[in-house]
Amino acid sequence: xxxxxxxxxxxxxxxxxxxxxxxxxxxxxxxxxxxxxxxxxxxxxxxxxxxxxxxxxxxxxxxxxxxxxxxxxxxxxxxxxxxxxxxxxxxxxxxxxxxxxxxxxxxxxxxxxxxxxxxxxxxxxxxxxxxxxxxxxxxxxxxxxxxxxxxxxxxxxxxxxxxxxxxxxxxxxxxxxxxxxxxxxxxxxxxxxxxxxxxxxxxxxxxxxxxxxxxxxxxxxxxxxxxxxxxxx
DNA sequence: ATCCTGAGTC
DNA sequence: GACTCTGGAT
Numbered sequence: 001x002x003x004x005x006x007x008x009x010x011x012x013x014x015x016x017x018x019x020x021x022x023x024x025x026x027x028x029x030x031x032x033x034x035x036x037x038x039x040x041x042x043x044x045x046x047x048x049x050x051x052x053x054x055x056x057x058x059x060x061x062x063x064x065x066x067x068x069x070x071x072x073x074x075x076x077x078x079x080x081x082x083x084x085x086x087x088x089x090x091x092x093x094x095x096x097x098x099x100x101x102x103x104x105x106x107x108x109x110x111x112x113x114x115x116x117x118x119x120x121x122x123x124x125x126x127x128x129x130x131x132x133x134x135x136x137x138x139x140x141x142x143x144x145x146x147x148x149x150x151x152x153x154x155x156x157x158x159x160x161x162x163x164x165x166x167x168x169x170x171x172x173x174x175x176x177x178x179x180x181x182x183x184x185x186x187x188x189x190x191x192x193x194x195x196x197x198x199x200x201x202x203x204x205x206x207x208x209x210x211x212x213x214x215x216x217x218x219x220x221x222x223x224x225x226x227x228x229x230x231x232x233x
Numbered sequence: 234a235t236c237c238t239g240a241g242t243c
Numbered sequence: 244g245a246c247t248c249t250g251g252a253t
Contacts (some may be wrong), residue, residue: 027248027249050250056240057249094253133237157249202249211247 002168003171008186009222017195018200019219027199029145032065039115040071042148046140047099048090060090071111099135106133117151127153138176146198152189155198156180159205166209166227 006014009115028045030038043059049057063086064070067185069078090096106129111117121129126149129221132140138156156179164171164179172178187194209213 024237046249049248051248052238052250053248055248061239089239091248092237092250093239099251111242135251139250145251155249159249198249206249 002170004168005170006167006182011183011186014221014224015197019196019203021087021220022200022203024196025199025203027195027202028143032061032070038072039119039144039148043114043115044100045105045136046073046143047096047103047145048087050092050096051139052091056089056091057229060087063087063089072104072107072115075100077109090122096135096163102134103136115148119151121210124152125149126151138180142180146191150191152191152194154180154183154187154194157198157202159202160198162211163201163205163209166214166225168226169220 019112028042030041033041044064045057045061046058060068064083067082067086067151068074069086072150075083078099080097083100084093087093087100105114107113107118118129119126123145126145127141129137130136136144142153142155145151146155156176160167164182169182175202183194183197187197204219204221208219214231216222216225217229219225219228222228222232
């Protein structure tokens, strides 16, 4: 069992190295709306990307926009079959259609169709509300909180867990919250940095620290990683 | 533990 | 052909 815990300084060191290595990621780009519907685009993207590649989710967003099923009211009123057709590329299209509609329904019926009213909730209340909606689990909730509502909730996911495990860090348990706490308890709340940090960790896991055949020899974190040293020895 | 499920990569 | 991808509900 790993017994080491990262310090705040180590986490920031890793952040700096990754950022210096690949530059800022354009994580969660908003293509169709920088104004009133930006929150919708981010939340819809967060649902559509579940267990799927971003390219598939992005295509679904594009099709939704072109079909003019755009915004909470539009999704709320649209035929299910039209949504299914538009988001087919994202996979799990029947399930995701129900998820999109559940989120839109909450926004329209409880928040006047304006996500500013939802995002005004205090962080823990906002998270509880999001988690109560069908189709929104912890990761999707934190995506929406951090990237759309712009409140500090560190996004955890399978990529980041893999990095944490390979770096040999001690984690209190095996749950989402255990891994999330590792970062949130050591980093000062900062929406910009947390958003970029998550993007950097995901990029590293996807392109260097892959599930199989990781590229340890070219990893900028190699000197900090027991798994990498072992792989190369 | 199983179901949902498209598109790219190996 | 199998695997992986910015998961969540049952």
